[in-house]
Every structure is written in C-alpha cells, then in structure tokens.
Amino acid sequence: MSLFPFALTYTGWAALCLSMSRHARELLQREPTPLQRQLLRAAGWIALTVSLLMAAAQAGWPIGTVEWFGMLTASAVSFVLLLTYSPRVAAGLGLGLPICALVSHFLVSA
Numbered sequence: 001m002s003l004f005p006f007a008l009t010y011t012g013w014a015a016l017c018l019s020m021s022r023h024a025r026e027l028l029q030r031e032p033t034p035l036q037r038q039l040l041r042a043a044g045w046i047a048l049t050v051s052l053l054m055a056a057a058q059a060g061w062p063i064g065t066v067e068w069f070g071m072l073t074a075s076a077v078s079f080v081l082l083l084t085y086s087p088r089v090a091a092g093l094g095l096g097l098p099i100c101a102l103v104s105h106f107l108v109s110a
Contacts, residue, residue, distance in 0.1 A: 078092025
C-alpha cells in the first residue's frame with residue numbers, strides 16, 4: 001500500500017468538507033460561492049476516484065478495491081477527529097499530505 005492514494009483520499013474528504021457551507025464558514029470565515037462549491041466538490045470526487053485507480057493499479061482490482069475502502073475509512077476517521085479538535089490542521093493537511101507523499105515517493109525511489 002502506498003501513501004499517495006491514502007493522501008488523495010484524505011484530500012478528497014477535505015475538499016468535500018470545504019464544499020459544505022457550515023465547514024467553509026468555520027474554516028475560511030466566509031461562505032464559498034456556488035462556483036467554488038462546485039469546484040471543491042468536483043476536486044473531492046476526482047481525488048477519491050484517482051486514489052481508487054491508483055490502488056487498483058498497484059494491487060489489482062480485487063485487492064486494490066479492498067485497500068481503497070480501508071484507506072477511505074482510515075482517512076475519514078482521521079479527518080473527522082482532526083476536524084473536531086483542530087480544524088485548521090485538518091484543512092491544511094488536505095493540501096500538505098499529497099505533496100509530502102510525492103516527495104517521499106521520489107526520495108524512496110531514488
């Protein structure tokens with residue numbers, strides 16, 4: 001299992017969360033415009049879809065799908081817990097985790 005699909009699932013949950021008015025007001029102190037809301041929703045679903053495709057490419061469809069559901073669960077639980085106790089950190093990790101995962105992938109493969 002790679003860190004990058006997990007990071008993408010976390011980012012997908014963060015984008016879907018920020019597309020909701022309540023959470024956006026809490027984290028950004030403003031209401032997202034309808035266009036921003038649609039873009040965040042699209043980005044969230046794209047991130048979740050890409051993470052599924054990556055998990056399936058790495059382990060095959062049967063095992064990759066099971067791993068992906070595990071990643072979905074783990075990232076959702078970690079995101080919700082962080083959102084409850086430290087919302088700014090939860091939102092920041094949505095951007096930071098994929099970057100860290102890419103850097104670590106290139107460092108390990110080099």
